[in-house]
Amino acid sequence: INLGSFNIPQGGVRVYAGSRLLQEGYDYVVDYMTGKVKVINPALLESSLPIRIETQNNSLFDFATKTMVGTDMTYRFNDKAYLGATAMYYKEQALHSKVRIGDEPVANFMWGVHGGYNTESNFLTRMLNKLPFYSTNDKVTIDVRGEFAQLLPGHNKLIGEKGNAYVDDFEGSKQVIDLRSPRTWFLSSTPNGQPNLFPEANKYGSLEYGYNRADLSWFVLDPSLYNSGSPVSIKERSNPYVRRILEREIFPNQQQQIGTSAISQVLTLHFDPTARGQYNFDTDGVAGISAGIDSEGKLKKPQTRWAGIMREMPITDFEASNVEYVEFWLLDPFINDPNSKGGDLYLNFGDISEDILKDSRKAFENGLPTTNNNYKVDETAWGRVPKIQSIVNAFDTNAIDQQDLGLDGLGNEEEKQFFSSYLQRLANISPKAYEKALKDPANDDYLHFRDENYDSKQAGILERYSNYNKLEGNARSDNSASNFSTAYTTYPDVEDINKDNTLNEAENYFQYHVKISPTELEVGRKFVTDMTTVNASFADGSVSQENWYQIKIPLKEFEATFGNITDFRSI
Structure with a gap:
């Protein structure tokens, strides 16, 4: 659990399960430097008790670079006299320009001179010997x-x-x-309790549950696509939606912190409501649920289709942590189509079902049988699911290719047999879509954005990421043609987003609705609180103006609630 702070004083963390104070070292361990808590008591992991954490934040702590240089020089005129000089410079580099009184970064210079003279004097010896009570033959040193x-x-x-x-x-x-990391997001389940938006959500154990799932990819652009030797053309890199965006373009008055990149980490979501999503086997459509596909294999009535992603929250008690807003900046989605009707963005906070392929069975790739084990599986409408309980979240290292098959537990050849009726219906409607689906019936094959197939046909960036979030084969790395790993993850895909070793099917959440359209993206309307126009620089040397909109959603201004949820203490 990330506490959202670092350098916490020793003993400055208290963890509660419900109202019970837990014991450090037995129930949990703390990394005080990085500000992370790990619960190690398995009984707590299996329970449904909410975890609450209190911390003492050492907010004045900061990382800073310090520089000290100095020199000392001495010149001897002879054995008796010398003259020297010393100089020293000390400078502290702050991470940002806002510092508190008493923590100002100094830049001090100190200089000095020193000298000396040493000699023997016979004159002083003679003068001392003239004293009546004193006599010496030693020489006097000055x-x-x-x-x-x-x-x-x-x-x-x-x-x-x-x-x-x-x-x-x-x-x-x-x-x-920060919610921008794409690897913390996973394919979402279909929200239940909203028959007007998701009429298929109650189709337990049926492929109809995924009939309206359209294609969605989410990613942060990799720097290798923009560095020298990039396989992507300059024209493609000048696309406003996949170009490299500098932080100072959006926030010109924000000073860059030391050690951070000048390139903004932008989470890109590409949604195509006409393209089939993962585990969508819609063909002829079902009355009241889906409209089917056309002769080109495209989804009919795209306005009824949806796609979603979900993730766990590092902080579950929003009230104790004073989490009040959801805030993000959105690049104008209608640069190329200002007359578009737009779409709708829904945000749900609360308990979200982890049953992505709805059958009340926890799918996890590392529970699939291999030549090294005799694991048993059951068959559901979606494919194969393990009969064993998951113990560790790791593959059989000698048989990853036999387990890294996606949530359906089937390889492509097995999918052809298992979903043969789907392929037959598809062939009657769209031979073109059938030929494509024959290679990957479940539409879940992973492909890295630097795959040589993309390079050979000089594919664009959106095409390169179109299969990047898919699940079958995403843990296998092919380094034969590259000097980097092409795997998306090293862990098995599992219907357990929060890693508590259980399949949570509860759905209790607050819902927020943001209308994304040219007429609604105006400051003062709904949740649009600000807009900035930037002079965007493109890879081809051109400059154009772009609008960025700030969306700020107060969590207390939800549109609706679903299930049994009354507060923000368990998100």
Whole structure:
């Protein structure tokens, strides 16, 4: 569990299961440096008790680069006299320009000179011997030394010429849960309880449950597609929706932190409501559920189709953590089609079913049989599911190709037999779609965006990522033609998003609705709170203006609730 802070003081974490205070080292362990808690008591993992965490945040801690250089030089005129100089420079580099009083980054210079003279004097010896009570033959040594130093204090120019420090930083007090990482998102189940939007959601153990699932890919662009030697053409890299976006374009007044990239990490979602999604076996359609496909294999009535992704939240108690908004910036989706009717974005927060292929059976790839085990499986409408319980989340390393088959538990050849009736219906409607489906009947084959098949035909970026989120074969790496791993993950795909070793089928959630259309994307309408126009620079050297819209959704302004949910304490 990520606590959202780091360098937590030792002993500054308390974990509760319900109202019971847990014991550190027995029920959980804490990484105080990175701010992470790991629950190690299996009884707690199997229970349904909500976990609540209290932390003491050492907010003044910060990483900073410090530089110190100095020199010391001494020149000897002879054996008796010398003169020297010393210089030292010390500088602290802050991560950002907002620093609190007492934490200002210094830039100090200190210099100094030193010298000395040493000699023997017979004159002083003779003078001492003239004293009536004193006599000596030793020589008198004269040793004179002197030093001078001066400190010239200063500060890092990052905080301004005169040095600006803040009594408090209200912006810095905001904690952000970053949801942009594409690998934390998974194919979603069909939301239940909304027959107007999802009439197929109650089709338990039936392929009809996936009839309206359209194609969706989600990704963050890989830098290799833009570096020298990229297989993607300059024209394709100049597409506004897949170009490289710099942070300063959207936030020109935001100062880049040390050690961070100037390229903005943008989560791209590409939704095609006419294209068939994973595990969609719709052909002729079903009255009241789906409209079927046309002769080209496209989904009819795209306005009735949907696609979705889901993930677990690192913080489950939104009320205790003061999570109040969902906020994101959206690039104008209608640059190329300003007259589009648009679409709808729905956000659901709460308990979401993990049963992606609805049959109340937990599918997990590492439970499939191989030549090294005798695991038993059952057959459902979707394919094969293990009969054993999942213990560890890992493949049989010597038989990954026999287990990395996707959630249906079937390879392509097995899918041809298992879904033969679907293929026969498809052949009667669309021979073109049939030829494509014959290679991958479940439409779940993974393909890396740098696959040589894409390179050979100079495929565009959206095409390269069209199969990147699919499940069959996504843990197998082919390094024969590249110097990097082509696997998406090293873990088995499993219907267990929050990794609690159970299949959660409960659906209790708040729903939020954002209308995405040219007329609705105006500041002041619904959840659109801001807009900025940027001068976008493209790979072909051209410059064009783009609009980015800030969508800010207060969690308390939900459109509807489904199931038994009344608060934000268990999300």
